[in-house]
Amino acid sequence: MYAQEHPAAINRQETRPVNEASVRALQTGLAGVALLFVTLATFGPWFDYRLAFALTLGTMAVSSLGLWRADLALHSLRRHPLERGSAGVGLGILLSLISGGAAALLNGTLLLALVVIVQFPPTLAILVPTVLVLVGLHRGRHRGEQAFRASVDLSRGTAACAGCRLPIPLAEGQWRGRGWLCLPCRVAGGEG
Numbered sequence: 252m253y254a255q256e257h258p259a260a261i262n263r264q265e266t267r268p269v270n271e272a273s274v275r276a277l278q279t280g281l282a283g284v285a286l287l288f289v290t291l292a293t294f295g296p297w298f299d300y301r302l303a304f305a306l307t308l309g310t311m312a313v314s315s316l317g318l319w320r321a322d323l324a325l326h327s328l329r330r331h332p333l334e335r336g337s338a339g340v341g342l343g344i345l346l347s348l349i350s351g352g353a354a355a356l357l358n359g360t361l362l363l364a365l366v367v368i369v370q371f372p373p374t375l376a377i378l379v380p381t382v383l384v385l386v387g388l389h390r391g392r393h394r395g396e397q398a399f400r401a402s403v404d405l406s407r408g409t410a411a412c413a414g415c416r417l418p419i420p421l422a423e424g425q426w427r428g429r430g431w432l433c434l435p436c437r438v439a440g441g442e443g
């Protein structure tokens with residue numbers, strides 16, 4: 252559907268569609284902040300320990316979902332060079348970090364994590380490799396997206412197929428797993 256657009260139109264910000272995954276990431280970040288405000292609103296005469304605990308845990312869950320959705324959105328933006336929404340994702344990440352961090356501070360999760368790490372340093376021996384493995388798995392997803400982005404030619408509206416490496420119009424390629432493929436390569440089922 253992008254092939255019919257004049258190349259000059261692609262560069263005009265307002266003609267570029269908004270990335271839906273970015274909108275969801277921002278909405279979830281906003282929901283986290285809203286839940287944090289609801290939590291803070293109960294910190295008055297109606298303070299109830301169990302309710303506060305449930306609300307802060309809920310806020311942490313929503314902000315975690317927000318960060319996960321932000322990651323999905325960043326992948327989606329890399330895969331759809333004609334869509335916009337990176338500013339929204341950035342704001343979503345910030346809101347999720349603030350609301351999740353504040354909730355973790357309020358219900359003691361942050362303090363508990365610090366105490367556990369200080370009292371039992373071997374915890375880090377489990378935590379650090381786990382994070383590194385997750386980052387490593389994540390890198391695999393990046394590779395195909397980076398190759399795709401490097402091959403995108405916005406003035407011509409083309410990108411290179413991950414299978415045959417031939418430049419094809421953006422509208423004719425589709426993502427299959429970790430590669431962006433032209434129709435013949437999709438039919439062949441090879442990812443190169």
Ligand SMILES: [Zn+2]
Pocket residue numbers: 412413414415416417432433434435436
């Ligand atoms: Zn191909």
